[in-house]
Amino acid sequence: MEIFSDLWMGLSVAISPINLLYLLIGAMVGMVVGVIPGFGPSAGLAILLPVTFGMDPIGAVMMLAAIYYGAMYGGTITSILLNTPGESATVASTFDGFPLAQQGRAGPALVMQAAASFVGGTVGVILITLLAPLFSQVARNFGPPEYFLLAMMGMLTLVVMIGSNWRYGVISALIGFALGTVGVDLETGQSRYTFGSAELIGGIHFIPIAIGLFGLGELYFAFYQGLHARGSGTIVQYTKDQRFWPEARDWIETRMTMVRGSLLGFVVGVIPGAGATIASLMAYSVERSVSKTPEKFGKGAMAGLVAPETANNAASSGAMIPLLTLGIPGSASTAVLLAAFLLWGLRPGPLLMAQNPEFAWGLIASMYLGNMALLAINIFAIPVFVWLIRIPYRILAPGVIVICTLGTFSVSGSIIEVWLMFFAGIAGFFMRLFGFSPAALVLALVLGPLAEEALRQTLTISRGSFMIFIERPGSLSIIAITLAILILIPLIQRLGRRAADKREAG
């Protein structure tokens, strides 16, 4: 019952008119961010973070969280109408979303994806409500060894996800760790890698790097791929007549798909480093394997669209659990959210729910409202996003560059940080081009100082012995879970590849 009183208190915080306005703005911006190809939630969050500086902390974080989960809704519109995923987590939605649109069922596909996103997102928030207090209690027993291992677990999972280029993922993460060591060492007060520069004493700031890598780097890469040269003539047309709404059989056929996708997505989302992309691909594979008509998948099966949509939204909710209860971001997007929390003086972790209940429960309650708002926006404001898709990339991109530049400058009014963002953008472009992982770099930049502090504390406690990691039940459990993930993920990837090969051969 305590959960309900906490949630009620959170609702009373979230439901103020100004917070609702911020929530709606965040949801709309999230959808816009999702719709623009090559411009994911990480970039959107990093760029818009400075915009929230003049706002009330709870309203600001509610808005940023809405951008984060709103991007999952928006990314699918382009998957269905353009066969171009707005971001990586909606790649699986193109498999059946676009064929549905080509068959003249764009309207039902858009409505079903909105409904599936809503179900996935809401189930995710219900599970956060029930499980976050439990996770907080467990995490209160965690010490430096467990925190170090959790940080490593997130990094390793993210690196293994990269697949055959995993070595470059490790290099990306190590570069992030190396950048994280710049500045004053908090334990001894000694400067590291500052080379006499006063600007570097405080360390390399996370926001310019994130905006550069995800904003500019992705944009340069989109130009390299020729996105600016493509017209908007391939957008599938749809009309808002009676054929716009799904039929009863669409709902009946996919009701269990929504349940499976939501639960699977949430579990995958909770694992640090896994995230919405892998959740959506796994949900698609699972749905095809349990389907009575697997031959329809890839040719316009509604379940093939609903499964990844429920999963990616549930996963984005699930990823909030390690962020809120452990203070460990599992993805680049949640790393930006963590940076936002820290900027507002809020320290996510096991004590957040006890020390800042208005904030923690206000944020959770806002996610219920945000999902409802997104459902309505998604169905009734589709023409707005279709209009946005029609704006040629060559016109949209210079505007994005301007926002990246001004957004970076507004963080601390430093032109040096703008240059840092610019060079991070060039580095991000080459990283994308050569198969490195900007997400691993950003995550390591955030987790690096935490991991270093935890490791040094651990080895001080154990007087230099690494045996401490297997002597404590908590850390031993984390090692076991990490090993299981490291074995399971390549296996799942291999099975997926084999199934794809079979499908192509058949």
Add this chain to the structure above:
Amino acid sequence: MPMRVAFLLVVLFASGFYTYVAFADLAFLSVSGRLGPGFFPRLIGILLMAFCLWGLWSEFKRGRSEVERASSHWRTSGLVVVLTGGLVLSLNLLGGVLAMAAFLLVSLSLLNRGHHLQNLAVAVVFPGSIYLLFDRLLNAAMPDGVMALPF
């Protein structure tokens, strides 16, 4: 030399310098006998160099059988990078609003050729909106520049 190898060599060189500083300037143990500021950087530096060398070895092993094919849009990406550099450079000179307008006008003239009226409209309306949002509504910092706006 393939571009990826060149990129790896740059990272290897930088990580070599990082590791050198970790060993030369940063102590492994602090005065109190605890792990010092050099412990983590040494670990990271060595791992970084090892993985770069491994990556290079794999690239050489993969050898010349795989030829990297550059996109035909190389020049456009390069142009956008140069234009962004120009924007950053002009911020301190022209100030935020004028730099934005100039950047948009030049970049749209090059990327969206022939649509003069549309380009001009975007170059005027967009910076104006950003100015209103950042400076007036959100009170966020905007570069003034040498030639600051009179308002």
